[in-house]
Amino acid sequence: MDALEPPRLIKKGAEANLYLADWHGRKVILKKRLPKEYRPAKLDAQIRTYRTIHEPQLMHEAKKAGVPTPKIFLVNVKDTTVVMEYIEGTQVKLLLNQISEKERKNLCFKIGQEIAKLHLFGLIHGDLTTSNMIMTTKGKVFFLDFGLGEKNTELEAKGVDLHLMKRALQSTHYQFAESCFESVIDGYKDIASVKTLKSVLDKVKQIERRGRYVAERKQVS
């Protein structure tokens, strides 16, 4: 990593620090998973190593599914660090509350399409929030942070994925949560079949009913 200029910390996330750096003339993000003092060292090392290895693999798979993700340049398992392409654009979290209703609808539709592409390819993102998506000036939506993702074709995993997306909209974009999620569903339907969508949405309902204090819990599905 000698070629790296002194990296500049741009985000202290929950599980990793993100540094902006120059890598052989490329603008890159250096994602370093730092040890967490709170958990036992053995568990901590397992979690960080696992995620450092699997995240780039999943990002690579996502590209095959046709979902934009940053290019991976280097994975340093020992150092639990990944060097990846820096994506110019705006975080969807910041964008969503600023744009017009029509633009919002289109953006959410696009997000739904990308999620469906992942799912049809057997990929689960695992942390679908608007913080983990970047919209480029060319209108592409890049998906980031696959650290909690997995390869999984089960309906349950897809259901949880969409459930998390819905919750993220409800907590962070509560003003438009409902219409945004509807557009996500429309986008999903555009890629997956109506039958697939229906079974995933049924699963989402089932998952919600497992949770705490859900009015519909007692209803028979």
Place this chain on the structure above:
Amino acid sequence: MGKMKSQMNEGYCLGIESSADDFGVGISSFDGKIASNVIDAYVPSEGGIHPMKAARHHAEVASKAVQEAFQKSGVRPKDLSIIAFSQGPGLGPCLRTGATVARALSSYFGIPLVGVNHCIAHIEIGKLRTRAEDPVTLYVSGGNTLVAAYDAGRYRVFGETLDIALGNCLDVFAREVGLSQKPGLPFGAVIEKLAVNGKELLPLPYTVKGMDLSLSGLITAATALARKEDYKLEDICYSLQETAFSMVTEVTERALAHVGKKELLLTGGVAANKRLQSMIRAVAEEHGVKYDAVEAEFAIDNGAMIAWTGVLAYKHGLTTPLDKSFVRMKWRLEEVETPWMR
């Protein structure tokens, strides 16, 4: 107008909590002094909380607990301005018993009734006691495991268990392996004591999904280890705590990084666990935010939190007419408007 204002600053609220196994009566002054906080816990002789049995317990101890709350506080019935009660979420029969007592007191004294959301009351009493203003709150108890923070008129849930609550997870495991609890030493404390002497970290499922988590698989896996007899119970308790608490702490950290607030509050019955406290404190320190754990008396289910939240609601013009005072077993905290936060 002047009279109105003094009315709003002088007065007392009696609050009743009965959502689960504890029957609590607390009295709070309008400026947030807790005058008394009486808690009478129902401890089942075996198994978990049977809602009907717990409700019967509440009915039996109610009048004694109310009397005790008056005696300990020195507040007289005529000093009260409002009666608040835990309207939900919780166990139906238990909530209904508390609501019935509250309705009776309200109509007997001729003062307004205020229905309070139990989860919000936990956050509000935590803020009152720790002087936190706008925290990210981790609320972990037998019935709840959630990370909440305020935004635009309401508390929002950022992370939550997808299945069972942390306290429930510990309780079920304890019962499965034949541990016993007694008044003052709940299952959580029994496990904590054993875990202190655990050394080996055994592999258990670590299930974090975004800012949510799943705990049900942990019970199955931990119980299976206990049945094998190859492992020391101390090590299993240690591993269960370390794994479950690491998951809860990770989602808390995720929520904290996501919302970017400057205070972190730990509350609920499981907040008494020293190991969990140390983990949450470590996260707060790493992110440079203020950390507080609510003192046990106000972290467990209690009447004072209902009384204080009743005061906040009443001061902002919120009361609950009799015909709207039915209990709400599934009342989520996002549904509640909190005008006092503005």
